[in-house]
Amino acid sequence: MAIDAGHHVLNLDSLTYAGNLASLSEIEANPRYRFSRTxxxxxxxxxxxxxxxxxxxxxxxxxxxxxxxxxxxxxQFIQTNVIGTYNLLQSSLNHWRSLAPDAAAQFRFLHVSTDEVYGSLGAEGKGKFTETTPYDPHSPYSASKASSDHLVRAWHDTYGLPVLVTNCSNNYGPFQFPEKLIPVVILKCLRGESIPVYGKGENIRDWLYVEDHCRALLTVVSQGKAGETYNIGGNNERTNLELVRTLCDILDELRPCSSGQPHQNKITFVADRPGHDLRYAIDATKIEQELGWRPQEDFESGFRKTVEWYLSNQSWWESILSGDYQLERQGLNPSEEVQ
Ligand SMILES: NC(=O)c1ccc[n+]([C@@H]2O[C@H](COP(=O)([O-])OP(=O)(O)OC[C@H]3O[C@@H](n4cnc5c(N)ncnc54)[C@H](O)[C@@H]3O)[C@@H](O)[C@H]2O)c1
Incomplete structure:
Protein backbone atom coordinates (compact mmCIF):
# COMPACT_ATOMS: atom_id res chain seq x y z
CA MET A 1 0.00 0.00 0.00
CA ALA A 2 1.36 3.40 -0.93
CA ILE A 3 0.92 6.11 1.68
CA ASP A 4 0.15 9.40 0.00
CA ALA A 5 -1.52 12.66 0.85
CA GLY A 6 -4.86 11.50 -0.53
CA HIS A 7 -5.81 9.19 2.31
CA HIS A 8 -8.67 9.87 4.68
CA VAL A 9 -7.96 9.46 8.38
CA LEU A 10 -10.41 8.57 11.09
CA ASN A 11 -8.97 9.14 14.54
CA LEU A 12 -10.67 6.91 17.10
CA ASP A 13 -9.88 7.92 20.69
CA SER A 14 -11.83 7.87 23.95
CA LEU A 15 -10.05 11.00 25.24
CA THR A 16 -8.77 9.69 28.55
CA TYR A 17 -6.74 12.02 30.77
CA ALA A 18 -3.93 11.58 28.17
CA GLY A 19 -6.03 12.48 25.13
CA ASN A 20 -6.29 16.11 24.13
CA LEU A 21 -8.13 17.53 21.12
CA ALA A 22 -6.15 20.76 21.49
CA SER A 23 -3.15 18.81 20.18
CA LEU A 24 -5.02 18.24 16.91
CA SER A 25 -6.24 21.79 16.23
CA GLU A 26 -3.91 22.10 13.20
CA ILE A 27 -5.65 19.27 11.36
CA GLU A 28 -9.22 19.30 12.67
CA ALA A 29 -10.53 21.37 9.73
CA ASN A 30 -8.91 19.16 7.11
CA PRO A 31 -11.70 17.59 5.01
CA ARG A 32 -9.83 14.28 4.95
CA TYR A 33 -9.74 14.07 8.76
CA ARG A 34 -12.46 12.82 11.09
CA PHE A 35 -12.60 12.19 14.81
CA SER A 36 -14.69 9.63 16.65
CA ARG A 37 -14.83 9.60 20.42
CA THR A 38 -14.95 5.85 20.93
CA GLN A 76 -7.45 -0.08 33.29
CA PHE A 77 -4.27 -1.29 31.56
CA ILE A 78 -5.73 -4.78 31.21
CA GLN A 79 -9.02 -3.37 29.95
CA THR A 80 -7.59 -1.01 27.34
CA ASN A 81 -4.39 -2.74 26.27
CA VAL A 82 -5.63 -6.33 26.31
CA ILE A 83 -9.42 -6.27 25.89
CA GLY A 84 -9.31 -3.15 23.71
CA THR A 85 -6.76 -4.76 21.39
CA TYR A 86 -8.91 -7.90 21.21
CA ASN A 87 -11.93 -5.79 20.21
CA LEU A 88 -9.98 -4.00 17.48
CA LEU A 89 -8.64 -7.31 16.19
CA GLN A 90 -12.11 -8.86 16.02
CA SER A 91 -13.65 -5.88 14.23
CA SER A 92 -10.69 -5.69 11.85
CA LEU A 93 -10.91 -9.40 11.13
CA ASN A 94 -14.62 -9.19 10.29
CA HIS A 95 -13.95 -6.17 8.11
CA TRP A 96 -10.97 -7.81 6.36
CA ARG A 97 -13.05 -10.89 5.59
CA SER A 98 -15.67 -8.68 3.93
CA LEU A 99 -13.14 -7.12 1.51
CA ALA A 100 -12.70 -8.05 -2.14
CA PRO A 101 -9.52 -10.15 -2.70
CA ASP A 102 -7.38 -7.23 -3.93
CA ALA A 103 -8.36 -4.98 -1.04
CA ALA A 104 -7.93 -7.84 1.45
CA ALA A 105 -4.40 -8.44 0.15
CA GLN A 106 -3.55 -4.76 0.70
CA PHE A 107 -5.15 -4.44 4.16
CA ARG A 108 -2.83 -4.04 7.18
CA PHE A 109 -3.35 -3.98 10.95
CA LEU A 110 -0.36 -2.21 12.52
CA HIS A 111 0.01 -2.76 16.24
CA VAL A 112 2.24 -0.18 17.93
CA SER A 113 4.08 -1.59 20.91
CA THR A 114 7.04 -0.93 23.12
CA ASP A 115 10.56 -2.20 23.80
CA GLU A 116 9.50 -2.68 27.44
CA VAL A 117 7.98 -6.09 26.56
CA TYR A 118 11.52 -7.49 26.27
CA GLY A 119 12.38 -6.81 29.92
CA SER A 120 15.68 -5.42 31.12
CA LEU A 121 19.22 -5.54 29.70
CA GLY A 122 22.47 -5.48 31.64
CA ALA A 123 24.77 -2.49 31.86
CA GLU A 124 25.48 -0.22 28.88
CA GLY A 125 27.04 -1.93 25.89
CA LYS A 126 25.83 -5.40 26.89
CA GLY A 127 23.44 -6.38 24.12
CA LYS A 128 20.35 -4.88 22.55
CA PHE A 129 16.80 -6.09 21.95
CA THR A 130 16.22 -7.71 18.57
CA GLU A 131 12.90 -8.85 17.12
CA THR A 132 13.61 -12.38 18.42
CA THR A 133 14.49 -11.44 22.02
CA PRO A 134 12.19 -13.47 24.31
CA TYR A 135 9.48 -11.47 26.08
CA ASP A 136 10.11 -10.78 29.78
CA PRO A 137 7.88 -7.89 30.90
CA HIS A 138 8.12 -6.64 34.50
CA SER A 139 5.51 -3.90 34.96
CA PRO A 140 1.73 -4.14 34.59
CA TYR A 141 2.11 -1.77 31.60
CA SER A 142 4.70 -3.88 29.76
CA ALA A 143 2.89 -7.11 30.65
CA SER A 144 -0.36 -5.75 29.20
CA LYS A 145 1.44 -4.63 26.02
CA ALA A 146 3.19 -8.01 25.75
CA SER A 147 -0.20 -9.67 26.05
CA SER A 148 -1.60 -7.49 23.27
CA ASP A 149 1.41 -8.27 21.03
CA HIS A 150 0.73 -11.99 21.48
CA LEU A 151 -2.94 -11.53 20.60
CA VAL A 152 -2.02 -9.65 17.43
CA ARG A 153 0.40 -12.37 16.28
CA ALA A 154 -2.16 -15.06 17.11
CA TRP A 155 -4.76 -13.32 14.89
CA HIS A 156 -2.20 -13.48 12.08
CA ASP A 157 -1.19 -17.08 12.63
CA THR A 158 -4.70 -18.40 13.28
CA TYR A 159 -6.94 -16.29 11.05
CA GLY A 160 -4.46 -14.89 8.52
CA LEU A 161 -5.13 -11.23 9.43
CA PRO A 162 -2.28 -9.24 7.79
CA VAL A 163 -0.74 -7.71 10.91
CA LEU A 164 2.49 -5.86 11.59
CA VAL A 165 3.96 -5.28 15.06
CA THR A 166 6.41 -2.53 15.96
CA ASN A 167 8.33 -2.30 19.23
CA CYS A 168 9.73 1.15 19.85
CA SER A 169 11.99 2.76 22.42
CA ASN A 170 11.06 5.80 24.54
CA ASN A 171 9.51 8.64 22.55
CA TYR A 172 9.86 12.33 23.27
CA GLY A 173 8.84 15.54 21.55
CA PRO A 174 5.97 18.05 21.29
CA PHE A 175 2.53 17.38 22.79
CA GLN A 176 3.72 14.71 25.22
CA PHE A 177 1.49 14.50 28.29
CA PRO A 178 3.46 16.04 31.16
CA GLU A 179 3.75 12.88 33.25
CA LYS A 180 6.53 11.38 31.14
CA LEU A 181 10.11 12.10 32.18
CA ILE A 182 11.13 14.74 29.65
CA PRO A 183 8.12 17.09 30.02
CA VAL A 184 8.22 16.56 33.80
CA VAL A 185 11.82 17.79 33.89
CA ILE A 186 11.19 20.75 31.58
CA LEU A 187 8.07 21.87 33.45
CA LYS A 188 9.60 21.37 36.89
CA CYS A 189 12.48 23.62 35.76
CA LEU A 190 10.11 26.25 34.38
CA ARG A 191 8.10 26.23 37.62
CA GLY A 192 11.25 26.45 39.76
CA GLU A 193 10.40 23.17 41.50
CA SER A 194 12.75 20.34 42.45
CA ILE A 195 13.45 17.86 39.66
CA PRO A 196 12.74 14.29 40.74
CA VAL A 197 15.16 11.58 39.56
CA TYR A 198 14.20 7.99 40.45
CA GLY A 199 16.78 6.00 42.43
CA LYS A 200 20.29 7.07 41.45
CA GLY A 201 19.33 8.04 37.90
CA GLU A 202 21.29 5.07 36.54
CA ASN A 203 18.53 3.53 34.44
CA ILE A 204 19.30 3.68 30.74
CA ARG A 205 16.75 4.31 28.00
CA ASP A 206 17.02 4.74 24.24
CA TRP A 207 15.29 7.97 23.13
CA LEU A 208 13.55 8.53 19.81
CA TYR A 209 12.03 11.79 18.57
CA VAL A 210 8.30 11.26 18.08
CA GLU A 211 8.28 12.33 14.42
CA ASP A 212 10.96 9.72 13.69
CA HIS A 213 8.63 7.15 15.26
CA CYS A 214 5.75 8.38 13.06
CA ARG A 215 7.93 8.14 9.94
CA ALA A 216 8.89 4.61 10.97
CA LEU A 217 5.22 3.62 11.41
CA LEU A 218 4.34 4.95 7.95
CA THR A 219 7.31 3.08 6.50
CA VAL A 220 6.30 -0.18 8.18
CA VAL A 221 2.64 0.07 7.26
CA SER A 222 3.41 0.84 3.62
CA GLN A 223 6.42 -1.44 3.04
CA GLY A 224 6.54 -3.96 5.89
CA LYS A 225 5.84 -7.63 5.32
CA ALA A 226 2.60 -8.90 6.89
CA GLY A 227 3.22 -11.05 9.95
CA GLU A 228 6.58 -9.38 10.71
CA THR A 229 7.82 -7.45 13.72
CA TYR A 230 10.06 -4.39 13.41
CA ASN A 231 12.04 -2.85 16.27
CA ILE A 232 12.32 0.95 16.15
CA GLY A 233 15.02 2.81 18.07
CA GLY A 234 16.98 6.04 18.11
CA ASN A 235 20.46 4.68 18.89
CA ASN A 236 20.43 7.30 21.63
CA GLU A 237 21.12 5.58 24.93
CA ARG A 238 21.41 7.81 27.99
CA THR A 239 21.14 7.30 31.73
CA ASN A 240 18.21 9.18 33.19
CA LEU A 241 20.65 11.41 35.04
CA GLU A 242 22.54 12.29 31.83
CA LEU A 243 19.23 13.06 30.16
CA VAL A 244 18.06 15.33 32.99
CA ARG A 245 21.39 17.17 33.01
CA THR A 246 21.22 17.71 29.25
CA LEU A 247 17.74 19.23 29.55
CA CYS A 248 18.93 21.44 32.42
CA ASP A 249 21.86 22.66 30.29
CA ILE A 250 19.56 23.55 27.38
CA LEU A 251 17.23 25.39 29.77
CA ASP A 252 20.16 27.26 31.37
CA GLU A 253 20.76 28.68 27.90
CA LEU A 254 17.15 29.25 26.77
CA ARG A 255 15.41 30.07 30.09
CA PRO A 256 17.92 30.61 32.90
CA CYS A 257 16.76 30.21 36.49
CA SER A 258 15.70 33.54 38.01
CA SER A 259 18.05 32.82 40.96
CA GLY A 260 21.02 32.69 38.60
CA GLN A 261 21.72 29.13 39.77
CA PRO A 262 22.04 26.30 37.22
CA HIS A 263 18.83 24.26 36.91
CA GLN A 264 20.83 21.14 37.85
CA ASN A 265 20.93 22.40 41.44
CA LYS A 266 17.26 21.43 41.69
CA ILE A 267 17.88 17.73 40.97
CA THR A 268 16.56 15.59 43.84
CA PHE A 269 16.95 11.82 44.05
CA VAL A 270 13.67 10.17 45.05
CA ALA A 271 12.50 6.61 45.82
CA ASP A 272 13.00 4.31 42.86
CA ARG A 273 10.11 2.90 40.80
CA PRO A 274 9.18 -0.62 41.97
CA GLY A 275 10.44 -3.20 39.44
CA HIS A 276 12.40 -0.50 37.57
CA ASP A 277 14.11 -2.08 34.54
CA LEU A 278 17.81 -1.12 34.37
CA ARG A 279 18.35 -0.75 30.65
CA TYR A 280 16.47 -0.83 27.37
CA ALA A 281 18.27 -0.66 24.02
CA ILE A 282 16.97 -1.38 20.54
CA ASP A 283 18.76 -3.06 17.68
CA ALA A 284 17.01 -1.40 14.70
CA THR A 285 19.05 -3.19 12.02
CA LYS A 286 16.01 -4.93 10.51
CA ILE A 287 13.93 -1.81 9.78
CA GLU A 288 17.05 0.04 8.63
CA GLN A 289 18.26 -2.67 6.23
CA GLU A 290 14.93 -4.04 4.99
CA LEU A 291 12.85 -0.86 4.85
CA GLY A 292 15.48 1.89 4.68
CA TRP A 293 14.21 3.83 7.73
CA ARG A 294 16.64 5.80 9.88
CA PRO A 295 16.02 8.43 12.57
CA GLN A 296 16.51 12.00 11.34
CA GLU A 297 16.92 13.64 14.75
CA ASP A 298 19.77 13.02 17.14
CA PHE A 299 19.95 13.62 20.87
CA GLU A 300 21.06 17.26 20.56
CA SER A 301 18.65 18.39 17.84
CA GLY A 302 15.64 16.49 19.20
CA PHE A 303 15.98 17.66 22.79
CA ARG A 304 16.54 21.27 21.82
CA LYS A 305 13.42 21.21 19.60
CA THR A 306 11.43 19.66 22.42
CA VAL A 307 12.49 22.21 25.03
CA GLU A 308 11.77 25.03 22.56
CA TRP A 309 8.31 23.55 21.91
CA TYR A 310 7.38 23.51 25.62
CA LEU A 311 8.69 27.07 25.99
CA SER A 312 6.57 28.28 23.05
CA ASN A 313 3.43 26.36 23.98
CA GLN A 314 2.86 27.31 27.57
CA SER A 315 -0.93 27.56 27.20
CA TRP A 316 -1.06 23.91 26.01
CA TRP A 317 0.59 22.50 29.12
CA GLU A 318 -0.84 25.07 31.53
CA SER A 319 -4.35 24.01 30.59
CA ILE A 320 -3.43 20.37 31.35
CA LEU A 321 -1.82 21.29 34.67
CA SER A 322 -4.91 23.28 35.67
CA GLY A 323 -6.80 19.94 35.86
CA ASP A 324 -6.46 16.94 38.17
CA TYR A 325 -2.81 16.20 37.46
CA GLN A 326 -0.16 18.64 38.62
CA LEU A 327 3.17 16.85 38.12
CA GLU A 328 2.84 14.88 41.34
CA ARG A 329 4.71 11.60 41.84
CA GLN A 330 2.80 8.47 40.81
CA GLY A 331 3.52 4.75 41.06
CA LEU A 332 4.10 4.43 44.80
CA ASN A 333 0.56 3.44 45.78
CA PRO A 334 0.15 -0.08 44.45
CA SER A 335 -2.67 -1.06 46.78
CA GLU A 336 -5.29 1.30 45.36
CA GLU A 337 -6.96 -1.02 42.90
CA VAL A 338 -5.96 -4.48 44.08
CA GLN A 339 -9.09 -6.63 44.47
N1 LIG B 1 5.44 7.18 24.46
C1 LIG B 1 6.38 6.27 24.27
O1 LIG B 1 7.53 6.46 24.67
C2 LIG B 1 6.06 4.98 23.56
C3 LIG B 1 7.12 4.14 23.18
C4 LIG B 1 6.82 2.96 22.51
C5 LIG B 1 5.52 2.62 22.23
N2 LIG B 1 4.51 3.45 22.62
C6 LIG B 1 3.13 3.05 22.30
O2 LIG B 1 2.61 4.04 21.44
C7 LIG B 1 1.21 4.19 21.66
C8 LIG B 1 0.92 5.65 21.94
O3 LIG B 1 1.65 6.05 23.08
P1 LIG B 1 1.52 7.51 23.69
O4 LIG B 1 2.77 7.79 24.42
O5 LIG B 1 1.02 8.47 22.64
O6 LIG B 1 0.36 7.26 24.77
P2 LIG B 1 -0.51 8.34 25.56
O7 LIG B 1 -0.82 7.66 26.87
O8 LIG B 1 0.15 9.66 25.57
O9 LIG B 1 -1.83 8.46 24.68
C9 LIG B 1 -2.71 7.38 24.56
C10 LIG B 1 -3.91 7.78 23.74
O10 LIG B 1 -4.80 6.65 23.72
C11 LIG B 1 -6.10 7.08 24.07
N3 LIG B 1 -6.79 5.99 24.77
C12 LIG B 1 -6.45 5.46 25.98
N4 LIG B 1 -7.34 4.49 26.32
C13 LIG B 1 -8.23 4.41 25.30
C14 LIG B 1 -9.38 3.61 25.07
N5 LIG B 1 -9.78 2.68 25.96
N6 LIG B 1 -10.06 3.77 23.91
C15 LIG B 1 -9.65 4.69 22.99
N7 LIG B 1 -8.59 5.51 23.17
C16 LIG B 1 -7.88 5.36 24.31
C17 LIG B 1 -5.89 8.29 24.98
O11 LIG B 1 -7.03 9.12 25.04
C18 LIG B 1 -4.70 8.96 24.32
O12 LIG B 1 -5.08 9.82 23.27
C19 LIG B 1 0.86 3.26 22.82
O13 LIG B 1 0.34 2.08 22.29
C20 LIG B 1 2.20 3.00 23.49
O14 LIG B 1 2.22 1.73 24.14
C21 LIG B 1 4.74 4.63 23.26
Missing part, protein backbone atom coordinates in the same frame (compact mmCIF):
# COMPACT_ATOMS: atom_id res chain seq x y z
CA UNK A 39 -13.58 3.63 23.66
CA UNK A 40 -11.80 0.52 22.36
CA UNK A 41 -13.08 -1.42 25.36
CA UNK A 42 -16.57 -1.00 23.86
CA UNK A 43 -16.71 -3.82 21.30
CA UNK A 44 -19.97 -2.67 19.71
CA UNK A 45 -18.74 0.91 19.36
CA UNK A 46 -15.49 -0.16 17.72
CA UNK A 47 -17.33 -2.49 15.37
CA UNK A 48 -19.70 0.24 14.25
CA UNK A 49 -16.85 2.67 13.51
CA UNK A 50 -14.90 0.04 11.54
CA UNK A 51 -17.98 -1.01 9.55
CA UNK A 52 -18.82 2.59 8.65
CA UNK A 53 -15.32 3.81 7.84
CA UNK A 54 -14.10 0.64 6.08
CA UNK A 55 -10.35 1.28 6.61
CA UNK A 56 -7.57 0.12 4.31
CA UNK A 57 -5.24 0.25 7.29
CA UNK A 58 -5.74 0.17 11.06
CA UNK A 59 -2.94 1.77 13.07
CA UNK A 60 -3.47 0.79 16.69
CA UNK A 61 -1.86 3.22 19.12
CA UNK A 62 -4.62 3.66 21.71
CA UNK A 63 -3.31 2.54 25.08
CA UNK A 64 -2.77 3.21 28.71
CA UNK A 65 0.93 3.94 28.50
CA UNK A 66 2.39 5.25 31.75
CA UNK A 67 4.27 2.66 33.84
CA UNK A 68 3.77 4.53 37.12
CA UNK A 69 -0.01 4.65 36.61
CA UNK A 70 0.02 0.93 35.84
CA UNK A 71 1.54 0.31 39.28
CA UNK A 72 -1.17 2.33 41.01
CA UNK A 73 -4.06 1.01 38.91
CA UNK A 74 -3.35 -2.01 36.69
CA UNK A 75 -7.01 -2.78 35.94
Missing amino acids: DITNAGGVDQVVKEFRPEVVMHLAAESHVDRSIDGPG
